[in-house]
Amino acid sequence: MRSRITGTTVAASVLVLIVLIVLLAPWLAPYPPAEQNLTERLAPPSAGHWLGTDNLGRDTLSRILDGGRFSMSVAALATVSTCLLGVAIGVLSARRRGWVDEFLTRTNDVLLALPEMVVALFVVAALGTGFGPLLLALTVTGWTPFARLARALAYDVSARGFVEAARVVGCRSSFIVLRHVLPHLAAPILGQAALRFGHLLISVGALSYLGLGVQPPQADWGSMIASAQPFADRAPMGILAPGLVIFTVALCVTLLGQRAARRTAPPLLLPAGTDS
Amino acid sequence: MTAGLVLDGLDVRTDSSESRGTPLLDGVSLSVGPGEFVALVGGSGSGKTLTAMSCLRLLPPRLAITGGSIRLGDLDLTRAAEQELNSARGGRLGMLFQQPGRMFNPNRTVGHHLREPLRLHAGLRGVGARSRALELLAEVGFPDPARGLRAYPHQLSGGMAQRAMTAVALAGQPEMLLADEPTSALDKVLERQILQLLDRERRERGLGILYITHNIASVAAYADRVLVMSAGSIVEEGVTSELLARPRNPYTRELLTAARLAPESRRRQPSTEREILVLDEVGKSFPAPRGKRHTALEDVSLSLRRGEILGILGQSGSGKSTLAKAVVGLESVDTGSITRSPDGAGGDRITAVQLVFQEPHSAFDPRMTLRTSLRAPLHARRELTPRERDDRISAAMEEVDLDESLLERHPGQCSGGQLQRATIARALLLEPRILICDEATSALDALSQRTILNLLLRLQREHHLSLVVISHDMDVVRYMCDRVAVILQGRVVEVAQTRDFFATPLHPHSRTLVAASIPCRAEGLWAALHAPGLVRAPDGKASRDEA
Numbered sequence: 001m002r003s004r005i006t007g008t009t010v011a012a013s014v015l016v017l018i019v020l021i022v023l024l025a026p027w028l029a030p031y032p033p034a035e036q037n038l039t040e041r042l043a044p045p046s047a048g049h050w051l052g053t054d055n056l057g058r059d060t061l062s063r064i065l066d067g068g069r070f071s072m073s074v075a076a077l078a079t080v081s082t083c084l085l086g087v088a089i090g091v092l093s094a095r096r097r098g099w100v101d102e103f104l105t106r107t108n109d110v111l112l113a114l115p116e117m118v119v120a121l122f123v124v125a126a127l128g129t130g131f132g133p134l135l136l137a138l139t140v141t142g143w144t145p146f147a148r149l150a151r152a153l154a155y156d157v158s159a160r161g162f163v164e165a166a167r168v169v170g171c172r173s174s175f176i177v178l179r180h181v182l183p184h185l186a187a188p189i190l191g192q193a194a195l196r197f198g199h200l201l202i203s204v205g206a207l208s209y210l211g212l213g214v215q216p217p218q219a220d221w222g223s224m225i226a227s228a229q230p231f232a233d234r235a236p237m238g239i240l241a242p243g244l245v246i247f248t249v250a251l252c253v254t255l256l257g258q259r260a261a262r263r264t265a266p267p268l269l270l271p272a273g274t275d276s
Numbered sequence: 277m278t279a280g281l282v283l284d285g286l287d288v289r290t291d292s293s294e295s296r297g298t299p300l301l302d303g304v305s306l307s308v309g310p311g312e313f314v315a316l317v318g319g320s321g322s323g324k325t326l327t328a329m330s331c332l333r334l335l336p337p338r339l340a341i342t343g344g345s346i347r348l349g350d351l352d353l354t355r356a357a358e359q360e361l362n363s364a365r366g367g368r369l370g371m372l373f374q375q376p377g378r379m380f381n382p383n384r385t386v387g388h389h390l391r392e393p394l395r396l397h398a399g400l401r402g403v404g405a406r407s408r409a410l411e412l413l414a415e416v417g418f419p420d421p422a423r424g425l426r427a428y429p430h431q432l433s434g435g436m437a438q439r440a441m442t443a444v445a446l447a448g449q450p451e452m453l454l455a456d457e458p459t460s461a462l463d464k465v466l467e468r469q470i471l472q473l474l475d476r477e478r479r480e481r482g483l484g485i486l487y488i489t490h491n492i493a494s495v496a497a498y499a500d501r502v503l504v505m506s507a508g509s510i511v512e513e514g515v516t517s518e519l520l521a522r523p524r525n526p527y528t529r530e531l532l533t534a535a536r537l538a539p540e541s542r543r544r545q546p547s548t549e550r551e552i553l554v555l556d557e558v559g560k561s562f563p564a565p566r567g568k569r570h571t572a573l574e575d576v577s578l579s580l581r582r583g584e585i586l587g588i589l590g591q592s593g594s595g596k597s598t599l600a601k602a603v604v605g606l607e608s609v610d611t612g613s614i615t616r617s618p619d620g621a622g623g624d625r626i627t628a629v630q631l632v633f634q635e636p637h638s639a640f641d642p643r644m645t646l647r648t649s650l651r652a653p654l655h656a657r658r659e660l661t662p663r664e665r666d667d668r669i670s671a672a673m674e675e676v677d678l679d680e681s682l683l684e685r686h687p688g689q690c691s692g693g694q695l696q697r698a699t700i701a702r703a704l705l706l707e708p709r710i711l712i713c714d715e716a717t718s719a720l721d722a723l724s725q726r727t728i729l730n731l732l733l734r735l736q737r738e739h740h741l742s743l744v745v746i747s748h749d750m751d752v753v754r755y756m757c758d759r760v761a762v763i764l765q766g767r768v769v770e771v772a773q774t775r776d777f778f779a780t781p782l783h784p785h786s787r788t789l790v791a792a793s794i795p796c797r798a799e800g801l802w803a804a805l806h807a808p809g810l811v812r813a814p815d816g817k818a819s820r821d822e823a
Binding site for chain 2: 160162179
């Protein structure tokens with residue numbers, strides 16, 4: 001057996017490592033994440049503070065470790081919820097057609113036309129801040145691309161011969177959706193979900209920056225970048241470190257998502273009509 | 277230097293790891309001279325298309341030419357650089373594909389598709405290109421060439437699309453044309469028009485044509501020489517009349533027998549059994565652009581008796597498939613009614629009517645094994661244990677002469693004929709009383725076609741099924757049906773007993789259809805080929821005569 005180190009293996013290991021470290025943050029972090037030390041503000045990386053400190057003298061490494069739990073769990077949950085909601089709406093549109101489709105698709109259009117942040121702001125303003133409202137705000141604004149994709153694919157699959165065949169032999173619509181439509185949706189939706197995860201990771205930060213996501217002193221990657229921004233010239237590590245972590249996680253998830261999408265592609269296919 | 281296309285000992289192999297070096301083409305040698313019409317016939321998967329694609333060096337990935345040579349005049353196509361190949365493709369070496377609709381870019385007009393070869397291969401631009409394009413469209417029989425230039429592919433019917441494709445192929449002024457089943461998606465009337473068009477180009481310009489087909493009738497009518505291909509090699513070659521009259525190779529004989537769907541093989545008295553399906557003034561229309569409606573069916577009244585085989589004949593776009601979908605309940609109707617078993621016996625459960633599809637490959641979910649697909653019809657039968665279900669599936673597979681091991685395969689791993697039989701097995705699981713065959717054999721080669729037709733006839737007899745055979749193929753309808761209904765632009769224009777219909781078609785459209793089913797150039801030869809006793813009828817057919 002030849003062992004090969006592929007991009008997938010690397011991405012998976014890095015992601016598992018980051019997730020493990022973040023989960024074990026309370027035991028691994030060198031300082032409590034909210035501990036301020038005003039005498040050591042904006043310190044450069046050193047033996048005591050590997051990634052330096054922020055403008056309140058808090059240890060950047062400790063805050064990245066602690067903030068990761070919040071950022072990643074919100075982003076992951078939001079990915080799952082947007083995906084589920086979007087696919088449900090998209091498939092419903094494609095299967096029911098008529099006014100149901102018209103209504104859902106127009107709603108989708110309206111949401112796409114509104115800036116995401118404005119809608120999120122509205123939701124958070126109405127429901128208050130915190131984990132739950134943040135998740136809801138991201139879900140309300142984030143389902144649209146999934147719904148569009150799912151609707152288009154479900155339309156396509158529904159017009160294929162085997163769906164007609166299933167209808168002729170008396171299969172119910174629910175059976176057709178579960179056995180024929182959803183499996184055909186899985187691969188592209190998975191790819192889309194992987195892309196959206198990185199996007200959501202940044203959205204969490206953006207909302208926190210506006211004071212609508214995380215409330216201080218709770219750390220999260222996006223708000224760390226936001227609060228370090230005014231001091232970028234004196235302590236660039238405050239932006240670089242969390243930025244690099246967001247980038248790495250998003251990249252790994254995207255790579256794994258693409259890999260998974262390929263794995264779920266149908267087995268050996270000779271395109272129809274190419275015989276003879 | 278010899279002119280024309282010459283293949284010498286061409287080998288094509290796979291280079292995939294699991295089947296290293298499986299030969300797909302094995303020493304194929306052939307030549308097509310200028311002004312020659314050469315037919316390449318053979319069953320599905322015999323390597324006909326692969327031969328054509330090799331000439332263009334457009335092989336699918338993981339296939340490679342491993343030996344032999346292909347020469348077009350003085351150009352060695354096997355060794356030519358990509359640039360030389362590009363100037364030959366679509367230029368000196370034209371190509372006509374099986375599915376005209378798929379070969380157009382749906383976002384571009386016909387005019388756009390014509391401009392490209394005119395610019396690249398004929399050096400024409402602007403006004404010159406436009407007038408040449410108009411000329412070409414007029415030549416291929418567009419009634420209004422100026423409008424044709426502006427048309428988008430989806431606005432063309434199948435026949436028009438193939439004519440437009442022909443114009444595109446001719447625009448590059450080819451000396452050699454590879455025509456890969458250019459007419460198998462078309463009905464007989466359109467087929468004849470396209471082939472006559474190609475034949476005229478041959479006579480007038482000395483175009484060499486390699487015509488790939490499984491349609492023996494058209495070969496008899498147009499080809500100078502015939503090459504028979506089986507499992508990647510040429511097994512027999514000869515002048516058309518010689519080869520068709522005196523085939524030497526057993527495979528050739530089998531092919532010719534299959535092509536000879538003996539007419540007048542089943543004659544029965546008009547059925548007096550009760551009516552099992554009644555269509556009463558059925559109408560259906562679809563929304564069309566600019567608020568208009570396109571009428572697909574209009575006042576269609578038909579009835580089907582128990583155990584009867586009804587043929588529905590019509591050209592592409594006449595509303596045949598809409599009719600089939602309406603009867604099985606895939607499409608609702610606007611006006612009129614469809615009554616299944618009007619006397620109430622046997623219930624009118626929707627699954628009593630089953631459909632056999634035109635495209636067997638798309639009738640199965642590519643992700644599922646055939647076993648999973650065949651379980652679907654039994655899904656609602658909760659009283660059955662998993663064991664009983666599998667037993668029924670095995671029984672149905674046996675009924676259609678398929679090996680049970682095929683159940684574990686995915687559709688991509690089966691041939692069209694096998695899948696079509698699996699479609700029939702799936703329909704049989706529901707114990708239908710009516711089977712609708714919507715062009716069930718037009719995507720298959722002659723051998724599989726015959727097997728499927730005989731299978732349908734056997735099942736019809738054994739299960740006392742009623743069949744509705746929808747087709748544009750006169751031979752199929754003549755072979756199978758007791759009665760024939762002709763449909764033209766959504767209306768039934770003639771219903772008659774099969775024998776009467778072919779002897780004296782009444783409606784003008786019926787006459788066109790019947791006339792087109794007889795090839796033009798070699799009527800005598802074709803009649804000779806159809807004469808009884810020339811080729812031994814297979815057992816399936818003999819038993820039909822007794823019935």
